[in-house]
Amino acid sequence: ETGVTQSPTHLIKTRGQQVTLRCSSQSGHNTVSWYQQALGQGPQFIFQYYREEENGRGNFPPRFSGLQFPNYSSELNVNALELDDSALYLCASSLSSGENSPLHFGNGTRLTVT
Amino acid sequence: QKEVEQNSGPLSVPEGAIASLNCTYSDRVSQSFFWYRQYSGKSPELIMSIYSNGDKEDGRFTAQLNKASQYVSLLIRDSQPSDSATYLCAVTRGNAGGTSYGKLTFGQGTILTVHP
Numbered sequence: 292e293t294g295v296t297q298s299p300t301h302l303i304k305t306r307g308q309q310v311t312l313r314c315s316s317q318s319g320h321n322t323v324s325w326y327q328q329a330l331g332q333g334p335q336f337i338f339q340y341y342r343e344e345e346n347g348r349g350n351f352p353p354r355f356s357g358l359q360f361p362n363y364s365s366e367l368n369v370n371a372l373e374l375d376d377s378a379l380y381l382c383a384s385s386l387s388s389g390e391n392s393p394l395h396f397g398n399g400t401r402l403t404v405t
Numbered sequence: 406q407k408e409v410e411q412n413s414g415p416l417s418v419p420e421g422a423i424a425s426l427n428c429t430y431s432d433r434v435s436q437s438f439f440w441y442r443q444y445s446g447k448s449p450e451l452i453m454s455i456y457s458n459g460d461k462e463d464g465r466f467t468a469q470l471n472k473a474s475q476y477v478s479l480l481i482r483d484s485q486p487s488d489s490a491t492y493l494c495a496v497t498r499g500n501a502g503g504t505s506y507g508k509l510t511f512g513q514g515t516i517l518t519v520h521p
Binding site: 322323324326331332333334335336339347349379381383385393394395396397398399 | 409437439447448449450451454493495507508509510511512513514
């Protein structure tokens with residue numbers, strides 16, 4: 292049990308639409324990171340939020356945006372959906388400090404864009 | 406060249422054998438290294454972390470790190486059918502925790518099948 296929960300578990304959208312994915316961090320964790328995992332690939336880092344500010348971004352276009360709330364929960368928003376956005380989206384939380392705080396993932400949201 | 410490369414699979418081993426999974430990385434500044442296991446349709450699950458050169462053992466799992474060769478491996482002893490999964494190698498520049506632990510670069514994964 293990782294303590295990181297994501298919703299919804301599955302989602303089907305049409306190309307051009309917008310989507311919001313949600314993540315509730317593990318208790319006490321103040322950092323949240325989002326990853327995209329296409330079928331047959333390893334996860335790719337989208338961005339990280341720390342204290343409600345974006346704290347690093349991977350190679351993703353601006354139509355991928357996020358928010359972190361005071362309770363450390365987070366949202367990932369994707370505008371103008373494309374077929375290639377179909378993937379498993381993973382949220383993970385961690386502590387900003389402390390050696391023994393590696394990343395633990397939620398169960399993910401499977402997004403299908405048609 | 407990919408930033409993190411894993412040995413191409415799938416890898417098939419008999420039950421009870423040693424499974425050897427390999428990973429190389431290109432960023433010499435990388436400090437922290439992780440192995441995740443991912444069952445089909447599930448999210449990655451952390452099984453090992455290693456930060457210093459040498460071996461680190463945890464039960465049937467041993468991680469090996471050689472920073473000079475930019476190489477990290479995972480050995481699974483006495484492999485069981487339940488070990489059948491995709492194994493993901495991940496690296497980050499950060500050490501001693503911090504927000505850098507959230508910014509992982511993953512390899513493409515190696516599919517391991519353990520047959521009875």
